[in-house]
Amino acid sequence: MKKTVNLHKPVLAVGPFHPLQEEMEYFKLTVDGEIVTDIDVRISYNHRGMEGISETLQFDQVPYLVSRICGICSASHPLAYVQAVEEICGIKPPERALYVRTIINEMERLHSHILWAGLAGHFIGYDTVFMWAWKYREPILDLLEEITGNRNNYGNVRVGGCREDIQEELKPKILDEMDKLEKKIEMLTKAVLDDPILHMRLKGVGILSKEDGIRYAITGPTARGSGIDIDVRRDDPYAAYGELDWKVITAPEGDVFAKVVVRLLEVLESIKMIRQAVKKLPKGPITTEVKEIPPGEGCGRAEAPRGETFHYIRSDGGNRPVRHKMRAPSYVNVPSFKASCIGQHIADVTITLAAVDPCYSCTERLAVVDGHHNIVHDYDALLKMSRDKTARLKKELGLRELKMKDFEIE
Amino acid sequence: MKKEVRFEKMNEKELKNKLEKIKDKLTKIEQTSEKRIFLYCESENSHSVNKYLFEEVPLRFVIETGIDSVDYFEILYHYACDDTGWVVTLKTFIRDHEKPSIESIAPFLPGAEWTEREIHDELGIEFKGHPNMRRLILSDDWPEGVYPLRKEVPK
Numbered sequence: 001m002k003k004t005v006n007l008h009k010p011v012l013a014v015g016p017f018h019p020l021q022e023e024m025e026y027f028k029l030t031v032d033g034e035i036v037t038d039i040d041v042r043i044s045y046n047h048r049g050m051e052g053i054s055e056t057l058q059f060d061q062v063p064y065l066v067s068r069i070c071g072i073c074s075a076s077h078p079l080a081y082v083q084a085v086e087e088i089c090g091i092k093p094p095e096r097a098l099y100v101r102t103i104i105n106e107m108e109r110l111h112s113h114i115l116w117a118g119l120a121g122h123f124i125g126y127d128t129v130f131m132w133a134w135k136y137r138e139p140i141l142d143l144l145e146e147i148t149g150n151r152n153n154y155g156n157v158r159v160g161g162c163r164e165d166i167q168e169e170l171k172p173k174i175l176d177e178m179d180k181l182e183k184k185i186e187m188l189t190k191a192v193l194d195d196p197i198l199h200m201r202l203k204g205v206g207i208l209s210k211e212d213g214i215r216y217a218i219t220g221p222t223a224r225g226s227g228i229d230i231d232v233r234r235d236d237p238y239a240a241y242g243e244l245d246w247k248v249i250t251a252p253e254g255d256v257f258a259k260v261v262v263r264l265l266e267v268l269e270s271i272k273m274i275r276q277a278v279k280k281l282p283k284g285p286i287t288t289e290v291k292e293i294p295p296g297e298g299c300g301r302a303e304a305p306r307g308e309t310f311h312y313i314r315s316d317g318g319n320r321p322v323r324h325k326m327r328a329p330s331y332v333n334v335p336s337f338k339a340s341c342i343g344q345h346i347a348d349v350t351i352t353l354a355a356v357d358p359c360y361s362c363t364e365r366l367a368v369v370d371g372h373h374n375i376v377h378d379y380d381a382l383l384k385m386s387r388d389k390t391a392r393l394k395k396e397l398g399l400r401e402l403k404m405k406d407f408e409i410e
Numbered sequence: 411m412k413k414e415v416r417f418e419k420m421n422e423k424e425l426k427n428k429l430e431k432i433k434d435k436l437t438k439i440e441q442t443s444e445k446r447i448f449l450y451c452e453s454e455n456s457h458s459v460n461k462y463l464f465e466e467v468p469l470r471f472v473i474e475t476g477i478d479s480v481d482y483f484e485i486l487y488h489y490a491c492d493d494t495g496w497v498v499t500l501k502t503f504i505r506d507h508e509k510p511s512i513e514s515i516a517p518f519l520p521g522a523e524w525t526e527r528e529i530h531d532e533l534g535i536e537f538k539g540h541p542n543m544r545r546l547i548l549s550d551d552w553p554e555g556v557y558p559l560r561k562e563v564p565k
Contacts, residue, residue: 043524044547051532052558056565087443217471217521230470236445236495299446299488299497301472312475312488312499325475325486332473332521 012036012346025334027353034345039338054324059085059159059293062321066311067153069328072115074153075101075108076304077311077326083238084300084313085159089293095282097161101239102277103174104147104156105302106270110181111140112305113221113263113270116354117188120260123350124201125387129188136184139177146170161287166278174278182271189264200393202257205344206352209254212339217332220307221266222356225259227252232303244276256355293319304329330356347385420467420493428467429498435459445496456485456502457513463489464519469498471521476529478560483510483535504535511536532559 012029026045030038050069054062063078070077079101086093093101114137121129141151148154148164156163166174192198208218213226223230231248233241249265251258295317301310307329314323333356341352420428429439429449435458438450451459463469469489477484483504490497504510514537516523526537527546534557537543545552557563 044549047547047549049558052565087446090443214470215520217519230492235492236490236497297442297448299499301490301497308472308490310472310488312473312486314477323475323477325473327473327525331524335520335524338520 012349027337029341029346029349031346034347036341036344036346036349039341041335041337043334051324051326054321054326056320058319059315059321062324063157063159064155066326067155069326071152072112073108073304073306073309073328075104075156076302076309077328078155078157079105079239080300080302080309080311081313081324081326082157082159082300083302084298084311085293085315087298087300088296088313088315089159089290091160091288091290093161093288094285095240096165096284097286098240099277099281100162100164100166100286101157102241102244103166103274103281104144104154105239106274106277107140107144109270109305110267110274111137111144113267114140114185116263116305117192117260120351120354123354123383123386124198125390126198129192132184132188136181136188139181143170143174143177146173158287159293160290161285163287165286166281171278171281175275178271178275182268185264185267185271189268192260192264197390197393198260199257201390202260202351203253203255205256205348206340206355207254208336208340210252212336213254216336216339218307218336219332220304220329221259221262222307222333222336224248224250225262225355226254230308232301232308236301238302240277240280241273243280244273246273246276256351259355293317306330307333347389350383350386420491422494422496425467425491425494425496425498432459432462445494447496447498449498449500451500451502453485453502453504453512456487456500457515459500460487460515461518463487463498463500464515467491471519472497474522474525474529476533476535476559478533480507480561482507483533485512485529485535487515509536510534511538513538514540516540516542531557533557534560 010031012031013026026042028040029036050065054065057065063081066077066081067074114133118130118133121127121133144154145151147166147170148156208222208226210227213223213228218226218228219230227250229248229250232238234248246269249262249269251262293315295315297312297314299310299312301308309329310327312323312325313321316322336356337353341349344352429447433439435455436449436451440448440450442448449459464471469491472488472490475486475488477486485502485504487500487502488497489500502512504512510533512535514526516526516537517539523540523542524546526540527543529535530537530543531545531548534555
């Protein structure tokens with residue numbers, strides 16, 4: 001698809017929106033030939049006014065609202081919220097509830113990171129990775145459905161505990177699935193870390209320095225891939241994280257490759273955590289009775305797959321919050337594109353944007369305007385540019401493109 | 411990985427000592443629970459206190475919350491201290507409810523650019539010195555002067 005337009009400035013438009021994922025964004029990139037020289041972001045095409053809605057709901061209704069902020073982070077938002085309310089009340093949920101919360105949240109991280117790995121592969125033309133990763137993700141969603149009744153939007157936390165318990169007979173199945181998943185992810189991780197094409201394609205691309213990261217207040221794997229050693233699970237332990245043996249993964253490089261490595265290794269850590277939590281799961285009730293919420297204010301936070309989720313609650317002693325502030329991790333991670341995209345090639349923009357794990361679907365409406373020739377490229381053309389670059393690198397390395405006939409058995 | 415000066419481990423006592431140093435600019439220091447501390451100050455001191463918290467202590471910026479308290483506005487600057495797991499919240503009061511304004515912290519903290527634009531949309535608070543005070547969350551056809559999170563707006 002090619003058409004001619006008249007523009008004074010060469011502009012690359014990413015967006016505006018595609019209402020499939022949690023965020024819609026419009027990126028206006030100013031380009032000089034192949035190089036991005038400036039970036040402007042517009043968000044809120046699908047603003048739902050949740051902070052306002054929350055003030056009209058009762059405290060026990062809010063978890064179901066905030067789990068709908070994001071389909072993928074639908075465990076960490078309610079968890080951050082209930083922790084803020086529990087802080088106001090000064091109550092501690094039963095031990096078993098803390099372990100159930102940990103297991104659900106780590107399963108959420110597993111399926112989110114694996115989903116990301118698949119999409120990242122898709123963007124640079126590794127569709128096998130895409131199909132494998134999404135296949136590996138499926139059993140985790142099935143487990144979540146067996147525990148909570150839903151594949152997403154689990155609605156499993158409430159102020160003072162959990163709604164659904166992990167049944168004893170499900171424990172062997174969870175452990176079994178974790179063993180299976182670990183082997184697959186180890187294989188995937190080795191394949192990625194050994195692949196010379198991926199090294200050439202992702203190393204040194206979209207670098208976000210540690211200093212820029214701190215100034216933009218980024219969190220999560222985006223921060224840890226830039227050498228910022230933070231993780232709420234370790235720094236301010238909530239649920240049962242303080243009682244498990246695991247480590248925070250960081251990589252100092254700050255490029256896309258570092259973020260891939262951090263996420264893949266985090267998947268292995270999450271598997272370790274789930275295994276320990278299932279084995280240590282204490283006996284007892286999963287909820288305590290909460291009569292009323294006293295006046296006061298509380299801050300709850302949880303490490304979502306994309307970074308720190310922060311909820312601030314103010315109560316005046318009534319049955320509704322008077323102010324509820326929610327901050328999702330992408331809200332601070334997305335503006336860091338201003339530091340990572342400038343100076344990049346257009347062919348690297350898709351994967352640089354994807355490395356932060358924001359809304360992918362935006363890129364489906366990607367269009368490029370080349371100032372010198374006034375040609376508009378659509379999404380398919382950009383995707384082709386990204387894939388062609390991978391193919392070119394393969395050729396330079398002397399690797400042969402596989403054909404279907406290679407697989408034919410004589 | 412080599413630790414840089416910026417993330418040198420700080421313990422709770424050191425953090426409290428550092429917060430004590432700006433006591434004369436604050437009106438109150440309140441610890442609400444084990445790991446949560448609230449600092450109170452008036453809007454004219456907010457810029458210098460924020461600069462101190464972010465650059466000198468140093469703390470990690472999390473988010474700003476704007477609240478309409480009918481007679482006055484509150485802006486809450488939430489910071490995280492990752493060494494100790496504390497959340498430090500600076501609570502700033504804007505007494506002028508008619509024409510609320512406060513100095514922006516975005517010039518030295520670009521991570522606060524979006525949240526200040528959002529508060530401007532929701533509550534109509536002017537951030538002086540903000541590099542890019544366009545609308546962030548309200549649509550282009552939203553009427554001027556209607557601020558959805560103000561208490562006078564019916565829910």
